[in-house]
Each structure stands twice: as structure tokens, then as C-alpha cells.
Amino acid sequence: MLNDLQIARSVQLKPITCIADDLSIPKEYLRNYGNYIAKVSHKFLNALNTKKGKLVIVTAMTPTPAGEGKTTTSIGLSMALNKLGYRSFVTLREPSLGPVFGVKGGAAGGGYSQVLPMEEINLHFTGDIHAVSAAHNLISAMIDAHIRFGNELDIDLTRITWPRTIDMNDRALREIVVGLGGHANGYPRQDQFVITAASEIMAILCLSKDLSDLKKRIGEVVIGWSRTGKPVKVKELNAEGAAAVILKDAIDPNLVQTIESTPALIHGGPFANIAHGTNSIIATRMALGLADYVVTETGFGSDLGAEKFFDFVAPLADLKPAAVVIVATIRAMKYHGGMSLKDLGNEDIDALAKGIENLRVHIENVKKFGLPVVVALNRFASDTQQEIAFTMNCIEELGAKVSLNEAFAKGSEGAIDLAKEVVEIADESKFTPLYNWDSPLEKKIEVIAKEIYRAKEVVYSKDAVDSLKKFTKDGFSNLPIVIAKTQYSLSDDPSKLGAPSGYSFTVRDLKLSAGAGFVVAICGEIMLMPGLGKKPNAVNIDIDEDGNITGLF
Structure with a gap:
């Protein structure tokens, strides 16, 4: 069987200009990064009716180390909606180098349900994440320069809350000391690094509506507190303009395509366990103006990415989700039912029955927001017919629709039933956030x-x-x-x-x-800077003299 990289390399991609032409994106809004990647100017939003499409949110049950295939499902669903005759877009976050070289590996889908070119997407792509790191660290540098040359804002060195950032898992940078080496290097103080996906600049990039909004939000960032207890903001350092300049290209969404030439916008990358966990508002609203259905992935389970989307992102951007897909696997349910990772390939109905309780909570969570839900049961080769039948019956008893998803192995054909279920429920939404922002x-x-x-x-x-x-x-x-x-x-x-x-x-x-x-x-014990394990995915990644990459999936 071909691996993800071999499948990706077997596909003849369309030039990105053809994808843009099919979407009627004028050339003046397009900036090509080679033949198969382009940035679409955020100013194109002004020419669109962004209320056109229906927004489908893809979330999941509580993830496990075995992997559930949420991105693969999102891509497959979008391709299947296109195959049914609808115009569909998938909008995703950009992969972070930390997880790519750490535990997770690549994050561009898998099998016959991928966004391409996967190697570029998983690596530096168009440089957006590096731009976020640079803008963030410019502010860090300006804080220490300000202190070194007089500290007119009376910043309390013990109450600086603005860290530094890097797009890599590095536990040694969680707690550090900066400013060593004498007076010329500044004043010694405690500091820390967070991974770029946890940077407030990353969040701001994904929440801003245009460059003016981006610059204003950066100016409002509180970097610490004065010795009299006053919050100190970036605009008091006069750093917001320079930081926005670094991000002038990063604010534009990235246009690519799926393995079946379905358009995809991949933009921004905040983690859901330490940030809000979804792609940029600009990308989502742009896709809604171009498509009948937009499939947007939120990070991890309904308790993290989906909750934050419903309670924060949707109200902020005036978005009204139409339907929710919860990705589940029999393997994940058996894991939550007490089975060890090494035994997940064995049939165990008892463990499965216990683990379905986890899925039940996620179904209930989504329904609390007034949203219709369908469970995408992502099929694995080890799943038995008895396990599949038992699971689908249990899900129906929980009051949710369920579809067996085989997008990994079959592409859009494997997600046709899922797409039909989504279309059927997409007019039933009575979306309401769970809490009022004005509450304490x-x-x-x-x-x-x-x-x-x-x-x-x-x-x-x-x-x-x-x-x-x-x-x-x-x-x-x-x-x-x-x-x-x-x-x-x-x-x-x-x-x-x-x-x-x-x-x-x-x-x-x-x-x-x-x-x-x-x-x-x-x-809990959540870390804003992950660390590499004993044998990170980096040890599997290599390149030969012809530039062929291995291990990046």
C-alpha cells in the first residue's frame, strides 16, 4: 500500500491559477508562491458576499495517541460535497514545525484525503508562522531595549508577562534568564519561551479583519505591569506599526488544493489546548463568500476547539455554524474504555461500550449550543463488522446521526454518505453560545x-x-x-x-x-512550550541528494 507521501507525489496538481480562475478570484488579488500555492489578498473580502455559504464545523471525541483523523475527515467531507454538486471549501490551520518534528508528524490529511503540496504545507509553507515569531520577538526585544535605555514607562522587571517565542518544541526554553553578561546587555531577569502557536500574535493574526484591525489589536497587547500596578501596552512602546509591517503578507490566506482539486484555504495555526484553535476569520469568511459549504476544522475535541469556536470565535466574527461533525473511531473508544494502545487492533465489545461514554459527552456538548450533529465514524482496517454495527447502533440511540467514513482509503467516494447527512441537517441549526461575555x-x-x-x-x-x-x-x-x-x-x-x-x-x-x-x-499541568520526546518524529525525517523527503507524514 502506498504511504501518504507516495500518494501525494502521484497526483497531477492543477496550477493554482486554474483553481483561482474556477473561483473567479481576480488576478490582482492573487500572489503566487510557485505553481501550486498562492496568497489571496485579505482585501478580496470587500468584494464578496460573505454570508453565502453554510459553515460546517468538524470536531472530535477526546483524542488519543492512536490518532483519529480529523483533518483527513474534514478534507474528505469537503471533496464529497463537491462530488455531490455543491461548491465546497475546506479551511484549515497551518501545521506547526513543533508537532511536525515532535510527536504528531505531518498535518495535511492522509491517504486519499490530503491537501497538497503536503511537503511545503508541513514545512515553511509561505512563511506565515515565521513572520508571527519575528513580530512577537520584535516586541520582546523592544521591551528589553526600553528598559536598558531608561525605562520611561516604569516597567516592573518582575511583572513582565510578554515571553519570547519559537516554532519548535524545546523544553529547555520554558524558564530562562536573559540579560546576562554585564550592563551593555541589559538587566538580568527571568523570562520564558512559548511555542509560536501559543503566541498572542498568532491569535491576533487569526482574529483580525484587516491590517488596521491587526495593528490596533497588537497595540492593545499588555506586555506587563508598571511598578505602580498600571498595565503597559505595546502601543506605549510604539511597536505596533513595525510588528504589523512584519505581518503584512502573513495576514493574507493561503490558497491550495486537495488531492481531488477541491480548493482549500490554510491560514494561521493557534493550538486549541493553549489558544483558540481554529484557522483565521479572514480565511473562513472568504471561503463563505465563495462556496455553498465551508468545512472548518477546530482543534482537538468539542471541549477545546469547538467550545472556543462557539463561545468566542463565532460571536466575534458573526458566524453562524450550520452543522457539526464529530470524528470518532472504534480504536479511540476502546482506548477510553480501558484498552492499551498495543491491543487496540483486537475486538473488544466491552471496552467499546465503556468508551462510547466519552463520545456521548461530546454529542451532548454540541447539542447544548443548539447545533445538529452527525458522527463520522472513521474506519480503520482493524475494525470488525460486529464492532462497527454495535457502535453505529449505540450512536443512533444517543440521538445522533452517524456515517461510516472511509475518506482515507477512498477519497471523496468514502465520504459521500457523510456529506449527504451534513446537507440533510444543515438547515436545523439554532445556534446559541453557552455564556454571556458580560458575565464575571x-x-x-x-x-x-x-x-x-x-x-x-x-x-x-x-x-x-x-x-x-x-x-x-x-x-x-x-x-x-x-x-x-x-x-x-x-x-x-x-x-x-x-x-x-x-x-x-x-x-x-x-x-x-x-x-x-x-x-x-x-x-492542570498544561505547558505553553511542549518538549520533544525520547524518539521524536524528527529522527524519521530525512532528505536525499535529489531533494526527496522521507518520513514527513
């Missing part, structure tokens, strides 16, 4: 913890209590909440598999993202 920060956290995570109570550390008081006093209590927690459990503890409930949900601290427009609640 504690109330918003409590709603998410109890309604989505099934906790009995929320427990705050002293640091979290202090941050709550300060953010409220300084006028930030009306901002929505983005919770940073593990993706491997509905709870804040990755060891709690299945459907935990009645536990205490712990908030360790809160982080202000005033420019992006939200407050981050940091929960």
Missing part, C-alpha cells in the same frame, strides 16, 4: 467547567485568585475565556480517560490576551 470571569469559567467538562466545582490557586481580582479591577472582566488544558481528557487531568465527572477542576493561573481579546485560564 469566574462565572464564565464555571459554566465551561461544569457544562462542558462535567466538573462539580472550580478550584483556584492563589495566583489565579490574584489574577482574577487584578483583571477585573483593570476592566478586563468582560472578555471571553479561553481555557488552556490537556487535550487527552475532558478534565484537567490527562490520566482521567472516558467520561469523568464530579471532580474538582483546577485553575492554576490566568493570562491576559488583551490584544486578541480574551483571558486564558491555565489549568
Whole structure:
């Protein structure tokens, strides 16, 4: 059987100009990056009716180390909608080099359901993530330069909250000291790195509507506090203009195509376990103006990416989701039912029955937002007929539609039934966010913890209590909440598999993202800078003298 890279290289791609012509995108809005990638100017939005298409959100049950295939399903669904005669777009996040070289590997789909060219997409692509890193680190450098030359803003060196960033997993950079080497190098202080996907600049890029909005949001970023307790903003450093200049091309979405020439916009890359977890608003709104259906993936499960999309992104961008697809696998349900990874290929109805409880919670979560749902049961070769029949019957008893998805092996043909189910339910949406932005920060956290995570109570550390008081006093209590927690459990503890409930949900601290427009609640042992494992995916990646890459999938 061919691997992902071999399948990708066997495809004859259309020139990206042909894809753009089919979409009636005028040439003046297009900037080519070779033959198969182009940037579409964000200004093209002004020429579109962005309310045209129906928005389909793809989320998942709680992910496992075995992988569930959410991106593959998103791509396959979009291709299948096209095959049914609709104009469909898929909008995705850009892969981060950290996971590509770490645990996850490539993030451009798989099998016969990929976005191409996969090698370029998984590596530097059009340089957007590098631009985010540069803009972020420019602000970091200007903070230390300002302090070195007089500190007119009276910045408290012990209360600087703006870190540095890099697009790589590197645990050694989680806590560092900068400014060593004498007076000429500045003042020594504690600092840290976060992965670029966790940068507030990444969030701002994905939430901005145009360059003016981008620059304004960067200016509102709070980088720390003065010695008198006043928040210090980027605009006081006069750094917002320069940072926006670095991002002038990154704000434009990237146009590529699927393995079956379905158009795809891939833009931005905030993680869902430490940020809001979806592609840019510009890309989604642009796709809605060009297509009948837009398939947008949100990160991880319904408790993370989907909740943040429904409670934060959708209200901010005035988006109304029409339907939700929850990706599930028999392997993942058996894992949540107590089976070990090495045994997932064995039939076990008892473990499957226990693990379906996890999927039940995700179905209930989506329905709480007034959204119709269909479960895409992603088929694996190890799934038995008895397991498939049992699972599909259980899902129907839970009150959700279900479709067996085989997009990985069959491309669009494997997702035709899923596409039909989506079309059937797409007019049933009664979408309503779960909480009101004007509620106190504690109330918003409590709603998410109890309604989505099934906790009995929320427990705050002293640091979290202090941050709550300060953010409220300084006028930030009306901002929505983005919770940073593990993706491997509905709870804040990755060891709690299945459907935990009645536990205490712990908030360790809160982080202000005033420019992006939200407050981050940091929960459990979540890290804003991942680390590489003992044998990262990087050891499998290589290149020969002809430039052929291996291991990038």
C-alpha cells in the first residue's frame, strides 16, 4: 500500500491559477508562491458576499495517541460535497514545525484525503508562522531595549508577562534568564519561551479583519505591569506599526488544493489546548463568500476547539455554524474504555461500550449550543463488522446521526454518505453560545467547567485568585475565556480517560490576551512550550541528494 507521501507525489496538481480562475478570484488579488500555492489578498473580502455559504464545523471525541483523523475527515467531507454538486471549501490551520518534528508528524490529511503540496504545507509553507515569531520577538526585544535605555514607562522587571517565542518544541526554553553578561546587555531577569502557536500574535493574526484591525489589536497587547500596578501596552512602546509591517503578507490566506482539486484555504495555526484553535476569520469568511459549504476544522475535541469556536470565535466574527461533525473511531473508544494502545487492533465489545461514554459527552456538548450533529465514524482496517454495527447502533440511540467514513482509503467516494447527512441537517441549526461575555470571569469559567467538562466545582490557586481580582479591577472582566488544558481528557487531568465527572477542576493561573481579546485560564499541568520526546518524529525525517523527503507524514 502506498504511504501518504507516495500518494501525494502521484497526483497531477492543477496550477493554482486554474483553481483561482474556477473561483473567479481576480488576478490582482492573487500572489503566487510557485505553481501550486498562492496568497489571496485579505482585501478580496470587500468584494464578496460573505454570508453565502453554510459553515460546517468538524470536531472530535477526546483524542488519543492512536490518532483519529480529523483533518483527513474534514478534507474528505469537503471533496464529497463537491462530488455531490455543491461548491465546497475546506479551511484549515497551518501545521506547526513543533508537532511536525515532535510527536504528531505531518498535518495535511492522509491517504486519499490530503491537501497538497503536503511537503511545503508541513514545512515553511509561505512563511506565515515565521513572520508571527519575528513580530512577537520584535516586541520582546523592544521591551528589553526600553528598559536598558531608561525605562520611561516604569516597567516592573518582575511583572513582565510578554515571553519570547519559537516554532519548535524545546523544553529547555520554558524558564530562562536573559540579560546576562554585564550592563551593555541589559538587566538580568527571568523570562520564558512559548511555542509560536501559543503566541498572542498568532491569535491576533487569526482574529483580525484587516491590517488596521491587526495593528490596533497588537497595540492593545499588555506586555506587563508598571511598578505602580498600571498595565503597559505595546502601543506605549510604539511597536505596533513595525510588528504589523512584519505581518503584512502573513495576514493574507493561503490558497491550495486537495488531492481531488477541491480548493482549500490554510491560514494561521493557534493550538486549541493553549489558544483558540481554529484557522483565521479572514480565511473562513472568504471561503463563505465563495462556496455553498465551508468545512472548518477546530482543534482537538468539542471541549477545546469547538467550545472556543462557539463561545468566542463565532460571536466575534458573526458566524453562524450550520452543522457539526464529530470524528470518532472504534480504536479511540476502546482506548477510553480501558484498552492499551498495543491491543487496540483486537475486538473488544466491552471496552467499546465503556468508551462510547466519552463520545456521548461530546454529542451532548454540541447539542447544548443548539447545533445538529452527525458522527463520522472513521474506519480503520482493524475494525470488525460486529464492532462497527454495535457502535453505529449505540450512536443512533444517543440521538445522533452517524456515517461510516472511509475518506482515507477512498477519497471523496468514502465520504459521500457523510456529506449527504451534513446537507440533510444543515438547515436545523439554532445556534446559541453557552455564556454571556458580560458575565464575571469566574462565572464564565464555571459554566465551561461544569457544562462542558462535567466538573462539580472550580478550584483556584492563589495566583489565579490574584489574577482574577487584578483583571477585573483593570476592566478586563468582560472578555471571553479561553481555557488552556490537556487535550487527552475532558478534565484537567490527562490520566482521567472516558467520561469523568464530579471532580474538582483546577485553575492554576490566568493570562491576559488583551490584544486578541480574551483571558486564558491555565489549568492542570498544561505547558505553553511542549518538549520533544525520547524518539521524536524528527529522527524519521530525512532528505536525499535529489531533494526527496522521507518520513514527513
